[in-house]
Amino acid sequence: MATTLQRPPTAGASPPVTLRRPRRRREALAGYAFVAPSAIGVGVFVLVPMLLAFGLSFTSADGFGRTEFVGLENYRRMFADPLFTNSLKVTLLYVGAFVPGLYVLALIMALLVHGDLPGRAFFRAAFFAPYTVSLVVVGLIWRYMLADRVGVVDTVLRRLGVEQPPSFLGDPDLALWTVVFISIWFFVGFYMIILLGGLQDIPSELFEAAKLDGAGYVRTVFSVVLPLLRPTTFFALVLATIAGLAGLQAFDLIFVMTEGGPANSTSLGIYYIYQQAFRGNQFGYASAMAVWYALALIALTGIAFWLTKGGRFDSADR
């Protein structure tokens, strides 16, 4: 920078002495101009709604234009609402099953396609393929496959001698796990690629050294691969947890497959909020719950960043 500063711009005729400030100012102006579109857009469509949610959460907004200030009523109601508590429970169960299941399966897939497995490119594409289809389509396909009596899964189970195959989407004890399974099926390819990126950063000599030591494959994974993969693992887990909590994938699935049922067993927090707002006309109450979830997400993000020392996921071990 110092060298360029001493040189007058070809187009400008100003003497070198006064160059510093106009150049600075031009740079600052350019900076503002460059960030303006994104900053305004994010401000209007993300920040303002965040603040508005906060404001609405103190009102009885009903979606028909009537908005009265009700103080903390919505928050009081929230903690007395068994369905809100239920939605929290469902969300935590969902995340608790989704994240570990996703990680283990994604890791297995990543390890499989990392080496010189025959047909590696095919397998990598196959594992990833579900992720390229929309969740609405995913929901429809699985509804078709899991339909009671009619679906392929039911038919095959009965052919295998199961007299009363379970209703995967109609039984409250199974529906959530079915949604978890389908979420994992959909998302595992994405996380496989993320982990694969981490694996490719591990120097191959380390694998070789472990092999020469006579370590078994599983032991090598645990003693060499996993420790070195920790930053990527951490990133993947945080990403999956936040996505799971916010109901990013699950919403579309639940919308298409279960409507939150049976018996509210798949009523994730985000679905319950949506239901209260757009079906129950409880915009104020829905906003209070959204604020609650947003605060939880922010807290979680904060913890994640604190743990990773400011988001440097790759700093810990290298």
Place this chain on the structure above:
Amino acid sequence: MTPLIVEPALNSRDRSRRRRGLRISTALAVVLASVLAFVQLFPLIWMVSGALKPSGETAGASLVPSNPTLDNLVTVFTRIPFARYLLNSVLTSVAVTVLLVGFGALAGYALARLRFPGRGLVFGMFFATLLVALPVILVPLFYVVSRMGLTNSYAGLILPVAFTAFPVFLMRQFYLSFPTELEEAADLDGAGYLRRFAQVVLPLSAPMLASLSVITFLATWNSFLWPLTVARDSDLWVVQVGIASFQSQYGGEWNLVMAASLLAAVPTLLVFLVLQRQIIESVKASGLKG
């Protein structure tokens, strides 16, 4: 398994034992991978099969339709304005991708390379919104958008989802590790900041921008919640909303539902087949540098 196999200089006995081990472990790996690939691919294949079955055949477990037909696909086009939905999806996805990637790169560049007062503050704002998921702000966003008079319009479909912190963040990271020499050369020419960005920086970030574009396009094409909420008129529906509505109307006819699903899935599956490498690179990039 296979990633761990090396071929150091071994004596012949060791080597043959090695090879046997290699064969067994490779075989195991192939079997495991095949099982997983089957689980991942079967539902997609089942969709294709269902889409080709005549209406009487959809129940049961036969994969190959006995009387395959393309009628279902034709029926979907005649029963609902599917072409219109496709057009809306293309318009929306392209517009969102251009906006997100274009402005994201611009802002990311400024935050990485240009010095201006308040830069930290602006970055902080982006950072604070990085993980705010759409579902959480759906209700107030809908309020804001309807207050702006944008519900039920293309602007309403596009603008509210065309500005997020993620691409800004990603591109900033990218430009932080970008060589400065070329920009300096442009500076010597006296090029303005915008020209410098457009003529020097952008071309050099093309691979990164391509990756980001592909994944943004896919995500927008597949998104459902916002288009569902903001577009009421069916002539503004995107493919995902269209098929969700289609299934509630024709839910009893699985062959038609699968045909509609197939039609909705084909564009992204094609994109994936053609741009597999870019997609995978972009996932990697978003994972490691974020």
Place this chain on the structure above:
Amino acid sequence: MNALSSSRGQLWTPTRRRFLTGSLALGVGAVAGSSLLSACGSGDGGTSGDSATIDFWQWYSPQEGGSYSVAAQSTWFADLADEWNARGGAQVRLTYIPIAEYIEGTQLQSAFSAGEGPDMFVISPGDFLRYYNGDVLYDLTDALGSAAGDFYASAMSSRTVDGRVYGIPMESEPLTMFYSIAAFEEAGLSEGDIPATWDQLLTVADRLTTGSRFGVLFETSPNVYQNFTWYPFLWQGGGDVVDDSGLASAFDSPAAAAALKFWQDSIAAGVAPRTMQGGGGGDLVANLASGYTAMAQMVTAGGSFLEAGAPDFEYGMFPLPVPEAGADPITDMGGWAFCVNKNSANAEAAAEFCAWALAGEESVDRMVAWAFDAKKSLPVRKSVMQKAADEGLFEQDSLMAYAAFDVVGLDAAALDSDDTPFGRGEPRFTPEVVKAVTDAVQAAQLDGVDPAEAAGQAHEQIDAALAGYDGAPLGS
């Protein structure tokens, strides 16, 4: 759709904005977001703000194909609009909204939330209070005038608040049971085996259940339609959701527990499905004609959907079973009503249209056609009923005779009586109360929760929801 902009005055947009050419503008990367906003013009063909258009949302026309599609119904609506429009004045334009959007969707609500509700729409009693309490329903009493007396009280009560009418009913749809004749024959059952009590129903359902078919079907999707189909069983035992005041819960009762247990038993015995095919339990084509179930509950109009969707399918009908032999087969009468958006610029013209279409002197033949030819739902007007009887239509149409005299228990000799012995109008509830009832039904039916406990929980939820309630009374 253009006329939407004129509704709801507090709205922030004078015209609806769209930019059809948006993608072109977006190609110019340097266009800032804010300038884009201002760049979107109204590209809606120039009809925006045309005050003489009445946008009418309903789920019949224009459409073709699908589970709930009957050409005669679509045509009836199209003809109705054409006939009105030919008279000049405000023009009615039909906008089709899938029925699923009505039952569990958000299209109508979010239109109102955005201040762009339609000028007119059809509404079921289950949704009436949402819009009444939202203060968007136009008072139709004056437009209706003296014609109001021609309507059966059971159909009018749920659309009336403090003596003022906010929706004009077009039909009455009593719930009944449908069965597949082929399935009965296959199981060695005949007409004599048709069940009359809950226990008999479960026994017969058991005999009808095979590896690939369920015996009987009750709705399992958690929505307002499920409530609608469950209320008769609650009422048969003397139970109710709210008390006579319509402002306090009456849900915690042995009758509620018994009705919950009835549905629970059907699932526990494995004779009823946990999930529905097609467009929900009311989709007889996907559920009954397809062989998924042998018996199913649906309004009598199901007959018209079966005739259109599965013309070769042979079916029979019988009244809802009762808890004890000899009890009255009380049923629930649904049905759709025309409503007008209070904030529409054309509210007055729309109200006039409603009264002309459904209540006027000259509309009698039209309403006979709707009931007998198009929908197979019962007329809600005494004069229409009488006209049909005079023309001998009940003798020609056994389904309609069955619906009027067996299901609802009307007296053929006194069709102008307000007495509907077995038929009770579908009650109206707020979304919160609807949800509380749905949750109780779901918990007992699908989650094995003790019925009395589920009823008790719902009771508390309903009372909590009504604690600060200041809207119109609930119930029927």
